[in-house]
Amino acid sequence: MSIKLAAESLSSLPDSVAVPRYTSSDLAAGIVHFGIGNFHRAHQAVYLDELFNLGLDRDWGIVGAGVRANDVGMKQILAAQDYLTTVVEQDASETxxxxxxxxxxxxxxxDSAAIIAALADPAIRIVSLTITEGGYYLDAxxxxxxxxxxxxxxxxxFDAPGFDAPKxxxxxxxxxxxxxxxxxxxxxTVMCCDNIPHNGRVTLNAVAGLADLVDPELATWVRETVAFPNGMVDRITPATSDRERAMVAEHYGIADGWPVFCETFRQWVLEDRFPMGRPALDRVGVTFVADVSPWELMKIRILNGGHAAIAYPAALMDIHFVHEAMEHPLIAAYLEKLTREEIIPVVPPVPGTDLEDYRQLIATRFANPRIGDTIERLCLDGSNRQPKFILPSVEDRLAQGAPVTGLALVSALWCRYCYGTTDSGAPIAPNDPAWERLQxxxxxxxxxxxxxxxxxxxxGAAARHPAYRAAFIHGLRTVWEIGARRTLERYIQDAL
Structure with missing residues (x-):
């Protein structure tokens, strides 16, 4: 019988499960975080947990906050287990x-009033966010x-009497x-932890852009006074389902309402701009740099772009798990050819990093059979992810006069996916906030x-470029004519 996760039950957990070397009473709040989802709890929260385990900077505890309907359920589940999380780290050889x-x-x-009061508290020195790529109100x-x-x-x-409920x-x-x-x-300091190029700048534009509509003087103060460091975050973290809950109960004897599974690899590169101070995250593996741009561009285009590339052909071929997609020789070869020939050539050099080695690392991580990451998750929210992960590479290649055959095929396969059936005729459930429009x-x-x-x-501009239009139209017609599998064969053989 599994043990309900709670502070009082930590001493009863199996020896194979590492537990905190501190208690909540040892901590004081220093961070308000919006978006207490899986990625945050597998990434930022893990780094802080390790720091607190070292006995350092325990005045940087996290207070969760949210505005979405599902934040209510998350809060209830985590509160019932004293805000503890079971994090299961997996690679091909260990768990x-x-x-x-x-x-x-x-x-x-x-409760906007309570959230605003917390944000106004001088003890809060960092406000961080993981609200997904689609949460920043961006155009194409x-x-x-x-x-x-x-x-x-x-x-x-905003300035109306009694207004205390921002949306x-x-x-x-x-x-x-x-x-x-x-x-x-x-x-x-406002610290964005979402996968968006120049994520600090994007967050600044959203906060100051709203301020422009409210009070130009306030907007100027935000731009001149508030720090918004850019950062690159990386850890593959699948969604939690009953499968993961059952695995935690079976293998570790823990009844956790929302455990998190993730790969063992993790990376965080962050610009060191924290006027109100920061936790000593460099002690637990965070890399602080003056300019994060090279790392974030590499990660967004190769890893996130790679996820988008394999997602839609795999879905059309009725493949469920990401590692199963990487086991398929056509999908693995498509990813390798696309990354080497069309993506890496428009990724600037990254200090201390060989891009071909990074490409191989990404392919190995995608192929990890223990993660259980799903193709459905990778297909989610394409209307926000395509403009951020795929189309910037398209634009750079078009500016160079270089071909975009494989990159246009990524978006053509996405279009075919949004039709709503796989190549075998199986239905595809809505998987985007804009699904009706896309379909x-x-x-x-x-x-x-x-x-x-x-x-x-x-x-954006790619839609009007003759070379991109021609490649997209040809790619989509080919997918409809011969299916995703044979289309990949043609692309790999330079016959598309």
Whole structure:
């Protein structure tokens, strides 16, 4: 019988499970984090857990916050187990489990007044975010979109009497900063931990862009005073299902309502701009640099771009797990050819890193059979991921006059996926916030491929470039004519 995860039960867990060498009473809050999901608990929270285990910087405990409906369920589950998480790290040769405990609380999702009060607290010196790539209100060119209804609503109500319920994370952050400014409290650092190029700058544009609509003087203060360091984060972390809960119970005897499974590899490269101080994360493996751009571009284009590349052909071929996709010789060869020939040539040099070695490392990580990462997860939210992970490489190659055959095929396969059936005829469940729109366009594109490119808010300038249009149209027609499998064969043979 498994033991319910809780602070009082840690001493009863099996010796094979590492447990914290500190308790919640040893910690004080220093960070408010928006988005207490799997990736945060496998990444930032693990680094802090290791730091606290060393007896260092225990005034940087995490307070969770959120604005989405599913944040309520997450809060309830974590609160019931004293904000502890079982993290299971896996690679092809080993599996190890640990319980992490860096959280000291979770603000009630939707209680804007309580969240703003926490943000205004001088003890909070960092506000961090993992709100997914789609949470930053960006247009196809990567610019902040001030016309989004959520942003407009926050701006309209910001200074209204009694207004205390921003709809967005950025409304909450801005309200917290405004309160600190009015009370002569130095601003916290805003640390984005999402997979977006120049993620600190993107977050600054969202907070200051909202401030532009509210109070230009406040916006200027944000831009001149608040630090938004860029960072690159990396750890493959699948979604949690009943499968993972059952595995934790069976193998480790722990009843955890939301365990996290991840690979053993992890990386965090971060610009060292923290005016209010920071935890000594360099003691536990974080790399601090003056400019993170080379690392983030490498990771986003090779790893995240690689995920997008294998996701849609694998889905069309009815493959369930990512490692199974990498076991398929056509998908593995497609990824290798695409990365070597079209992606790496437009990735600038990275200090101390051989890009071919990095490519091979990524392929090995994708092939890890223990992770259980799913193709469905990789296919999620293509409308936000394609413009961030695939199309920037397209734009760079077009600017050089270089071919984009394989990169255009990635988006053609995505279009075919959004039609809603696999090559075998099996249905594909909606898997994007914009699914209805995408499927409507994909259905039109079966007979008129250029119809998919009419979504210029996704495709940007590439949609108007003759070379890209020709490659996309040919790729999509080929996929419809002969299926994903044979299309990959042609691409690999330089016959597409």
């Amino acid at each position: 190890r489990a640990r319980v992490t405990a860096p959280m000291v609380g979770f603000l009630e999702p939707g 060119e990567g610019a902040f979109n001030p016309a989004h209804p959520d942003i407009v609503a926050d701006a309209a109500g 967005t994370v950025f409304g909450l952050i801005l309200a917290g900063l405004k309160a600190r400014r009015e009370n002569a409290v130095l601003p916290f 409507t366009a994909a259905i039109r594109a079966r007979d008129a491929p250029e119809a998919y490119l009419e979504m210029t808010d996704i495709f």
